[in-house]
Amino acid sequence: MTEYSPTDLAAQLKSGLLSFPVTHFTDDLQFDEANYRKHLSWLAEYPVAGLFAAGGTGEGFSLTLEETDRVVRAAVDEVAGAVPVLAPATGSTSNAIAQAKAAEAAGADGLLLMPPYLTEAGQDGLVEHASRVCEATGLGVIVYSRANAVLHDKAVAQLADRNPTLIGFKDGVGNIEQMTRTYARVGDRLTYIGGLPTAETFALPLLQLGVSTYSSALFNFAPKWAIEFYDAVRAQDRDEVYRRLNEFVIPYLDIRDRTSGYAVSIVKGGLAATGRPAGPVRPPLTDLREDEVAELRDLVARIS
Numbered sequence: 001m002t003e004y005s006p007t008d009l010a011a012q013l014k015s016g017l018l019s020f021p022v023t024h025f026t027d028d029l030q031f032d033e034a035n036y037r038k039h040l041s042w043l044a045e046y047p048v049a050g051l052f053a054a055g056g057t058g059e060g061f062s063l064t065l066e067e068t069d070r071v072v073r074a075a076v077d078e079v080a081g082a083v084p085v086l087a088p089a090t091g092s093t094s095n096a097i098a099q100a101k102a103a104e105a106a107g108a109d110g111l112l113l114m115p116p117y118l119t120e121a122g123q124d125g126l127v128e129h130a131s132r133v134c135e136a137t138g139l140g141v142i143v144y145s146r147a148n149a150v151l152h153d154k155a156v157a158q159l160a161d162r163n164p165t166l167i168g169f170k171d172g173v174g175n176i177e178q179m180t181r182t183y184a185r186v187g188d189r190l191t192y193i194g195g196l197p198t199a200e201t202f203a204l205p206l207l208q209l210g211v212s213t214y215s216s217a218l219f220n221f222a223p224k225w226a227i228e229f230y231d232a233v234r235a236q237d238r239d240e241v242y243r244r245l246n247e248f249v250i251p252y253l254d255i256r257d258r259t260s261g262y263a264v265s266i267v268k269g270g271l272a273a274t275g276r277p278a279g280p281v282r283p284p285l286t287d288l289r290e291d292e293v294a295e296l297r298d299l300v301a302r303i304s
């Protein structure tokens, strides 16, 4: 049972960088719980405000319901209350409700509500979908605005008014006008999380739009550097942020952008490049080529 009320969880998540760990797989693509736990134990040496198990970087979209539950339970057990652990709720309304209840039973502290599967939907339908998930559990819920579930400002306001356990909005779109409209309308009723791939890229400008923290995939293989980057963003130290963007993030993006899906695969590439392999990614993703891992190894050496 979580120790966090939704309000406490919102305040906690707003206080620091957010960890989105990869999910380790064996060579035959089975969940590698032992090495996953070892990874979380290593990352626990660094200060973060929360951990999102089986998120995008965690290839949550490639896990069965049973596997997701195993990953969440392993994270809750390994983290042992040091920071809040949030679990994914995905797919159809009924599936997301089932996962919300399973996450609560697993001891998770909150939920990240992913876009529903495949279908397009109108704003009213998205509000109804997310509200039914919020109503199904006492956990704090963060809604992920992305892909076929892009929420506009009025819908976010309706969700916030209707659902006291809705605590956060994760932006996976990067539309400046929509983010401005949303923060202008909803304000600090929600915690706003930058959730675009390689979130460091956008962290400083998004700070001005109310987005006070972000999900860091880089934290998986360069935790010290990711924390220092976050500190520079929070200090609004533009020179230091852009020095680091030029030093690492922008060359990293050049590798990431070579193939669709590399935003996740490159994180496992970073772990391979730093001697902490996490196994292959699952289809539909593809792993980085050996020469790309070597290129990434040289890049990571610059910040080590």
Ligand SMILES: O=CCCC(=O)C(=O)O
Pocket (backbone or CB within 6 Å): 020, 055, 056, 057, 058, 194, 195, 196, 197, 198, 199, 200, 215, 216, 217, 218
């Ligand atoms: O840079 C990181 C984005 C990670 C993320 O939002 C996710 O894994 O869902």
